[in-house]
Amino acid sequence: MALIDTLDTLFGIRKALVVGFFVALAAVFVVMPMAIRKLRGAGIVGRDINKPGRPEVPEMGGLAVFLSFNAAVFLVLALGDLNRTQESLVLVGLIVAAGAAITGVLDDLVRLRQQFKAFIPIGFSIPLVLYADDFVVDFGLFAYDFGVLYALILIPLGVAAASNGFNMLEGFNGLGAGLAVIIGGAMSAMALASGDVLGLVLLVPLLGALVGFLAYNLYPARIFPGDTFTLFVGATLAAASMLSKIEFWSALLFLPHVAEFFLKARGRFSTQSFAQEVSPDGTLHYDGPIHSLTHIAMRSGRHTEPKVVVLMWTGMTVYAALVLLAYLFWG
Numbered sequence: 273m274a275l276i277d278t279l280d281t282l283f284g285i286r287k288a289l290v291v292g293f294f295v296a297l298a299a300v301f302v303v304m305p306m307a308i309r310k311l312r313g314a315g316i317v318g319r320d321i322n323k324p325g326r327p328e329v330p331e332m333g334g335l336a337v338f339l340s341f342n343a344a345v346f347l348v349l350a351l352g353d354l355n356r357t358q359e360s361l362v363l364v365g366l367i368v369a370a371g372a373a374i375t376g377v378l379d380d381l382v383r384l385r386q387q388f389k390a391f392i393p394i395g396f397s398i399p400l401v402l403y404a405d406d407f408v409v410d411f412g413l414f415a416y417d418f419g420v421l422y423a424l425i426l427i428p429l430g431v432a433a434a435s436n437g438f439n440m441l442e443g444f445n446g447l448g449a450g451l452a453v454i455i456g457g458a459m460s461a462m463a464l465a466s467g468d469v470l471g472l473v474l475l476v477p478l479l480g481a482l483v484g485f486l487a488y489n490l491y492p493a494r495i496f497p498g499d500t501f502t503l504f505v506g507a508t509l510a511a512a513s514m515l516s517k518i519e520f521w522s523a524l525l526f527l528p529h530v531a532e533f534f535l536k537a538r539g540r541f542s543t544q545s546f547a548q549e550v551s552p553d554g555t556l557h558y559d560g561p562i563h564s565l566t567h568i569a570m571r572s573g574r575h576t577e578p579k580v581v582v583l584m585w586t587g588m589t590v591y592a593a594l595v596l597l598a599y600l601f602w603g
Contacts, residue, residue: 365511396431445581528588
């Protein structure tokens with residue numbers, strides 16, 4: 273009966289999900305050119321460090337991604353066959369995403385202190401804390417009921433870790449958006465296999481918006497994502513994992529970002545992921561201490577920025593495939 277109910281739910285919203293994906297994708301193509309012009313005109317730009325001459329590029333592109341995603345999710349809710357409880361849970365996830373996006377906007381505009389920014393996600397995780405009613409986490413070989421600790425500790429910790437962790441592994445054209453597509457795609461497959469597809473209402477529109485954004489953020493980037501993007505994407509992935517009850521397996525997908533956190537901690541969070549020097553032909557050079565996964569990629573040979581990004585994507589794809597296989601066997 274559980275499988276039948278799951279299939280009924282999926283078939284009831286599948287058309288809405290397809291529409292949501294393409295609406296988010298199309299909305300990015302409509303909104304992003306305007307955002308690029310407006311942001312450049314307002315002087316909201318950053319230096320493209322990994323290129324000769326370090327050209328100025330508009331940043332805070334995550335705002336257009338969030339607006340496109342937000343519109344698509346509301347459309348899925350309008351077209352989909354969800355009950356009131358399911359709709360409420362999706363709206364709670366949207367509130368979490370919006371809180372993260374607003375925090376990112378503030379950080380992009382006024383540069384919030386790192387210590388302050390690290391704890392803000394605890395505040396915008398409160399809606400999930402209030403609406404949580406399933407305190408069991410599936411670890412594959414066993415499940416454990418955390419009781420009220422799930423709401424009071426695991427939810428705030430998960431949202432804060434995902435949003436801040438995703439914010440750390442960036443700095444190359446297309447890197448963060450590509451990693452988000454890989455993680456979001458793996459999570460979508462898990463949500464389908466789990467029998468709880470509610471997280472797809474967030475994940476599918478997010479994937480549509482991410483694919484659209486990549487068209488503008490791939491090398492050579494016409495716009496940077498900014499913290500608006502990274503904080504919002506991390507928080508949305510965390511919320512979706514809780515809606516589809518795949519928290520543990522989604523956390524495994526974020527282990528590269530956890531590794532990035534500890535590498536950055538070695539440098540007391542004062543180091544960047546960028547190259548030390550860029551040759552006129554675009555080759556990146558880094559021979560300093562390893563304070564980022566991108567440093568490992570740059571030290572593995574003579575690579576241009578697109579090659580470093582492809583190496584990072586390939587590694588994440590292989591790792592995500594292994595996590596997905598593990599979930600299918602033991603989840």
